[in-house]
Amino acid sequence: MTSAPSLGTRAAALAALRELVGRPDADFHDGQYEAIEALVDGRRRALVVQRTGWGKSAVYFVATRLLRGQGAGPTVLVSPLLALMRDQIAAASRAGVRAVAIDSTNAHEWTDVLAQLDRDEVDVLLVSPERLNNPAFREERLPALVSRMGMLVVDEAHCISDWGHDFRPDYRRLRDLIAEMPADVPVLATTATANSRVMVDVAEQLGASTAGGDPGAGVLTIRGPLARTSLRLGVLRLRDSASRLAWLLSHLDDLPGSGIIYTLTVAAAVDTARLLRDHGHDVRAYTGQTDTEERAESEGMLQRNEVKALVATSALGMGFDKPDLGFVLHLGAPSSPVAYYQQVGRAGRASESADVLLLPGVEDRDIWHYFATASMPDRERAERVIGALGDAPISTPALEAMVDIRRTPLELLLKVLDVDGAVRRVQGGWVATGAPWSYDAERYERIAGERVAEQQHMIAYEQTDGCRMEFLQRALDDDTAKPCGRCDNCAGEWFPREIGAAATTQASQSLDRVGVPIEPRRAWPTGADRLDVPVKGRIAADEQAGEGRALARLTDLGWGGTLRTLFAAGAADVAVTRQVLDGCVRVLAGWEWSQRPVAVVALPSRSRPRLVDSLARGLAEIGRLPYLGELGLVGGGPSGQPGGNSVFRLGGLWDRFSADHLEIPDGPVLLVDDLADSRWTLTVAARTLRRAGASEVLPFVLALRG
Missing domain, CATH: 3.40.50 (Rossmann fold)
Structure with a gap:
């Protein structure tokens, strides 16, 4: 039987929320206090699946304030992106929460951060999932941190799941961390993009179970409707790349405010940004190959509306927080409706209207196939790596010279094998654990099949004559889905189709x-x-x-x-x-x-x-x-x-x-x-x-x- 809510907890939580958002009349959204209460009073494990802008960060910052007030240790927040960490630290300070990060860009500050932890002056420590497997951090700092951790938060938790659109092997290690934690330490996983399959997988990773029940059965799941009423969705199919770029040249200034133009490849982002700049548009390219400082600068310029758009790959995605983002436009479609929902969710978070337009390309399927196959481990390569390793550490460059696998796929394969327990990263490189390992062909076939199904669903989204928002909600197994009344199929095309002759010439010349x-x-x-x-x-x-x-x-x-x-x-x-x-x-x-x-x-x-x-x-x-x-x-x-x-x-x-x-x-x-x-x-x-x-x-x- 569930106990009655604690009035003291609710009053303290509401005060912290109002301090966080800076409004004395603020109140909780449906599900926010329920999650906070479960973490603070119940010390439970919870999964929150809510649309972007609902306030997932408010749950863990308010819960942290309350837990720290009860004498709990610091919250460890696992966050996937540096941009997301920066935004979270800024939000934490508004809530009176002292947050610091340990990441690849602030190594010079680690000594100070660790000293602050020792003095109990840190409320939230933000770390990347990769940091959890850094040998020095894992062996010298993590055990002490686990012993006094007040709460674990896993942000963008769909990354844990094989079935998620953005699976990251390093996230899979969190199940081992959770298994080492005392049962009364609350754990919160949050995401905006999880269908039913991903939700079950994430709940199992959280590790809670009822007596004699299935793993994950004891996890409190709070899921809300995923409809984004501010978004006006549309799809515009044009003949070729030149036509898409010409449309963009003709109509970029007609799109509201500032926004993001997504492309599928680095080359497309760089070339599109160059074309737009050459013809008077204030844009910047933003990719995984962009210098870290330049990326931070570009994010700030978009936040301040100093550029019309960032032309970006998926490197600009999870956690980027600009509530008044006016539009999201895609030159080429992501490989699944779930991934698409995650990216378009950047827009219209604090405005009544934002425009979302997809311009699919004939080359999309080839690009999807390349990225899908590049991320899958290969049995022969995996066995070659395991066979080359022994008890003595071997660095990644030295291992590269032994196994004939290029650096990037080798690093990804090592992460997968590490998560599977076959290899281990230690000081000086990698060693084999000696644990039995076999290639899980059935698992990878299932994942590959799911990837193909997701691609077909994306094509169906492009071609549907039904409501586009309803389609995206159903792709995320949201049973509250209903027609939005705003998209091009519900209300008619809201975007122009005409393309200027000069723009056509300019785009053709650029291509x-x-x-x-x-x-x-x-x-x-x-x-x-x-x-x-x-x-x-x-x-x-x-x-x-x-x-x-x-x-x-x-x-x-x-x-x-x-x-x-x-x-x-x-x-x-x-x-x-x-x-x-x-x-x-x-x-x-x-x-x-x-x-x-x-x-x-x-x-x-x-x-x-x-x-x-x-x-x-x-x-x-x-x-x-x-x-x-x-x-x-x-x-x-x-x-x-x-x-x-x-x-x-x-x-x-x-x-x-x-x-x-x-x-x-x-x-x-x-x-x-x-x-x-x-x-x-x-x-x-x-x-x-x-x-x-x-x-x-x-x-x-x-x-x-x-």
């Missing part, structure tokens, strides 16, 4: 832009000597390649489509078309080299010999340069596959090219290939040509991957 720099390799990879490649440190200046050029990236909005067709799996090896050759000539014409090339040399190609040969001959003929032919192959030529781990790729290329049969002139040589990925092929080939007498080597390729 037709060619020429991407290829930065030369300056240093040999660590561990090359393990494969009997006798190099280390910096590449000698007289053996380096010069800065190269590619026609375009495979991910580019413009030429990327042409190149993706050319390099598609199973595509025929054909001679270069006149259109592509003309684009390459434009790249060469705009290349500000210090000295014009005096000859052309091609790299021998195993997969596209006709394409590379015709490209090299075509450029030589148009440029009136001698075509010297292909580099020779030694010992059967390169081994292994393009791209891949740097050490293994270098090992497969080392001493496999020869220029002995070519008469290399004294001057710059244009080195032609089809595709650049790791750049080691160009690096080794350039070294061969430099040693044969070329004063400079200028690499040129059709496509740059990524």
Whole structure:
């Protein structure tokens, strides 16, 4: 039987809430006090699933105030993004809560933060899930912190779940942390984007159960309606990338206030921002590759309405808090309605109306497929990593040199294996635990199947003639869903369709832009000597390649489509078309080299010999340069596959090219290939040509991957 609410707790909680929001008449939303009471009086484990803007942070900051007043230790708040941490610290201070963070950007402050913890001067410690597995933090600080923790909060808790749209392996470790905590320490998990499957999974991770019941059965779940009455949703299907950009050029200033323009790739974000800036729009690009300080600066400019929009990838998502955000526009669709709901939820949180428009692209499915497969562990690779590790710690760079897996996928795989208990991060690197491990093929097949189903649901959202908000609510298993009366299907199209002629020309010109720099390799990879490649440190200046050029990236909005067709799996090896050759000539014409090339040399190609040969001959003929032919192959030529781990790729290329049969002139040589990925092929080939007498080597390729 549930006890009657504590009047003392409610009065104290209401006072803290009003201090937090700065309004003496503020009151709790439905479910807010119930969650606070369960945490403070009941010391329970709770899952709160509520729409963005409902006030989930108020629950944990008010609960922290009350728990600290009862003598409890600090709250540990696990938060996924630095931007979110900054906003949470600012909100905490308004509630009279002393919050500090330990993250990758403030290492110089850690000593002070830890001293504050020791003096019990911290109410909330914000940490990333990755920090929980930092060996020093995990072994030296975490046990003491767990012993006196007043409450654990897991923000953006859908990241715990395999089934969540933004699953992160590091979040999965939280189940181990929760298992070590005393049963009377309250735990709160919050998210705005969880369907029923994710909710069950998260509740199980929280670990509470009733006597003889299922894991998670004892978790209090508070779920509210997810309808966003302020949002006006719409979908505008246009012919191609040029049309979408032209529409944006024509109508960006018509969108209310300031907002976010989401793209699916880094290249699309950077190119779109450049186009808009070039034609007078005050925007900034924001991606995972943007410098941390620049990202913080951009967030602040959007908060203060100093820019019209940030053109962003999903790097700008969870936790970004601008209550008056006027619009969210997508150039290309996210891979699931759940992910889409999470992103559009940034808009209209404290305003009566905000516009949300999706402009899907024909390339969306290819991009979805790439990201879905890139995140899945591979059995053979996993077994290779486990087999390479032992009791002695091995650093990630050293391990990379042993297992032929590139750094980013290797780091992700190590996290998955760590969570599975097969490997462990310690001081100095990684070790094998010796625990039995098997590849859970059934689990990954289920996840892959769910990803495909989510993609189909997103296509259904684009094509539905029913209410779009109702569709998104049902995708999150919200049984309160009903027609919104505001979206384009409920109330008619609210957005214009016409595109200005000047904008069409400007967009087409932007997409037709060619020429991407290829930065030369300056240093040999660590561990090359393990494969009997006798190099280390910096590449000698007289053996380096010069800065190269590619026609375009495979991910580019413009030429990327042409190149993706050319390099598609199973595509025929054909001679270069006149259109592509003309684009390459434009790249060469705009290349500000210090000295014009005096000859052309091609790299021998195993997969596209006709394409590379015709490209090299075509450029030589148009440029009136001698075509010297292909580099020779030694010992059967390169081994292994393009791209891949740097050490293994270098090992497969080392001493496999020869220029002995070519008469290399004294001057710059244009080195032609089809595709650049790791750049080691160009690096080794350039070294061969430099040693044969070329004063400079200028690499040129059709496509740059990524």
